[in-house]
Amino acid sequence: xxxxxxxxxxxxxxxxxxxxxxxxxxxxxxxxxxxxxxxxxxxxxxxxxxxxxxxxxxxxxxxxxxxxxxxxxxxxxxxxxxxxxxxxxxxxxxxxxxxxxxxxxxxxxxxxxxxxxxxxxxxxxxxxxxxxxxxxxxxxxxxxx
Amino acid sequence: xxxxxxxxxxxxxxxxxxxxxxxxxxxxxxxxxxxxxxxxxxxxxxxxxxxxxxxxxxxxxxxxxxxxxxxxxxxxxxxxxxxxxxxxxxxxxxxxxxxxxxxxxxxxxxxxxxxxxxxxxxxxxxxxxxxxxxxxxxxxxxxxxxxxxxxxxxxxxxxxxxxxxxxxxxxxxxxxxxxxxxxxxxxxxxxxxxxxxxxxxxxxxxxxxxxxxxxxxxxxxxxxxxxxxxxxxxxxxxxxxxxxxxxxxxxxxxxxxxxxxxxxxxxxxxxxxxxxxxxxxxxxxxxxxxxxxxxxxxxxxxxxxxxxxxxxxxxxxxxxxxxxxxxxxxxxxxxxxxxxxxxxxxxxxxxxxxxxxxxxxxxxxxxxxxxxxxxxxxxxxxxxxxx
Numbered sequence: 001x002x003x004x005x006x007x008x009x010x011x012x013x014x015x016x017x018x019x020x021x022x023x024x025x026x027x028x029x030x031x032x033x034x035x036x037x038x039x040x041x042x043x044x045x046x047x048x049x050x051x052x053x054x055x056x057x058x059x060x061x062x063x064x065x066x067x068x069x070x071x072x073x074x075x076x077x078x079x080x081x082x083x084x085x086x087x088x089x090x091x092x093x094x095x096x097x098x099x100x101x102x103x104x105x106x107x108x109x110x111x112x113x114x115x116x117x118x119x120x121x122x123x124x125x126x127x128x129x130x131x132x133x134x135x136x137x138x139x140x141x142x143x144x145x
Numbered sequence: 146x147x148x149x150x151x152x153x154x155x156x157x158x159x160x161x162x163x164x165x166x167x168x169x170x171x172x173x174x175x176x177x178x179x180x181x182x183x184x185x186x187x188x189x190x191x192x193x194x195x196x197x198x199x200x201x202x203x204x205x206x207x208x209x210x211x212x213x214x215x216x217x218x219x220x221x222x223x224x225x226x227x228x229x230x231x232x233x234x235x236x237x238x239x240x241x242x243x244x245x246x247x248x249x250x251x252x253x254x255x256x257x258x259x260x261x262x263x264x265x266x267x268x269x270x271x272x273x274x275x276x277x278x279x280x281x282x283x284x285x286x287x288x289x290x291x292x293x294x295x296x297x298x299x300x301x302x303x304x305x306x307x308x309x310x311x312x313x314x315x316x317x318x319x320x321x322x323x324x325x326x327x328x329x330x331x332x333x334x335x336x337x338x339x340x341x342x343x344x345x346x347x348x349x350x351x352x353x354x355x356x357x358x359x360x361x362x363x364x365x366x367x368x369x370x371x372x373x374x375x376x377x378x379x380x381x382x383x384x385x386x387x388x389x390x391x392x393x394x395x396x397x398x399x400x401x402x403x404x405x406x407x408x409x410x411x412x413x414x415x416x417x418x419x420x421x422x423x424x425x426x427x428x429x430x431x432x433x434x435x436x437x438x439x440x441x442x443x444x445x446x447x448x449x450x451x452x453x454x455x456x457x458x459x460x461x462x463x464x465x466x467x468x469x470x471x472x473x474x475x476x477x478x479x480x481x482x483x484x485x486x487x488x489x490x491x492x493x494x495x496x497x498x499x500x501x502x503x504x505x506x507x508x509x510x511x512x513x514x515x516x517x518x519x520x521x522x523x524x525x526x527x528x529x530x531x532x
Contacts, residue, residue: 017176018368019173019176019177020169020173031529037359043201043202068257074192074193074300075193075198075199075200075202075203077191077300077301077302078199078200078202078203078206078301079202079207081205082201082202082205082291082435098173098177098301099177100174100300101300103170103173103174103177104170104174104300104303104455107150107169107170108166108170108206108302109304113458134367142423
């Protein structure tokens, strides 16, 4: 993964596993820390408000959010739904391994979510354009930084 | 996961958007946990009811859903008594939102019975061998361990999805191979009724999500099993345990834990009540009719000096209005549809005394207040003591 970022124009297509259907493109926002949506993300603005989280200060709106998986309260599923209704939800999400809180949140919100990608995805740089085609079970990473 | 032709049609959206989303939830969970197919459920019990826990986000989701449940479905406790909320000190804004939540569920065909003990009011919801999709951890434990039904612990949306589809993915506790005891617990004590909550509190911490097999000196009664399972599901995440003499033991080489009087005594001392206790709550899980009889008897001729709440299911309180009247003559209150853990009414107190191992585990984190433990008699004594 790390190498491909530096190869201008090279597009990478990676197989993945569909959790929640749909297709979307956006700039990557990447963290190696699991996310508990309840308490970590402001459901009105999409901003990460937990000072203890690696993504503190970032906004999830329109991003392709790449993180290992969810954790914490099951209310997190509803928080994802609220983000979607406020128009500040991630465009798509990629997990190494999805767990039920984020999976259910993505489904009830109609946000494409896939998992089953290699852990090296978490080394991807922020801002790289990523397309998640959950229906086709394919993730595409655009070449340049 | 294999889907039948009808299930596939619903999954592809040919039965409408709500059913498509419901199927998508069931299929995603089935994939995550390695289920091979969906199986029909007898009933569903839905968590995500108290507005205090689900908030605006949860209310919006439930309100946006369309459709109708196809199997009997009931609710977990709400954040207030649905009719006497003013007596709990609940403000009007919260009450309006809470009633909106209940109405949204009712529109989907969910029965507004808000209780953590559906088995105490509706025996038809779960019989031995039935597959269920229940949410409330203590009810899941009771259904699996005492009734002999089979259920995983569902989240709010997955339970509601199961109710709309009438099915749940086949994994976890639906499979016999996951229902085998993993650890033996020998209890070296003549347990009093109030010891079971403490015992569960201790064992839950030890075994996490294991399947304990107890060896008791005498068979516990239903209220004792209710308290034991509830505590283990709160201090750990035990969803199934065995207590019958003829139940299988954990396989050769499994761990064995010995619980003695001293262990029970230690927790009792740590959580003994003191002068700081300003509210006493009985009924976690919801009191049975027998427990109401006991409380009414203990309160006879007495007046409470501190807040004393007894929480139960509405169906039980309506069946025994005589007991409710007797209890309330003392100044204590019987509240339905709710409990101290999920209601914002507990926010204004400092330290809550409970007779529940489950509440002892949850009150400090979910209500951010201190907790003390005692038997029903000790709780009533603390509530009626002068000075």
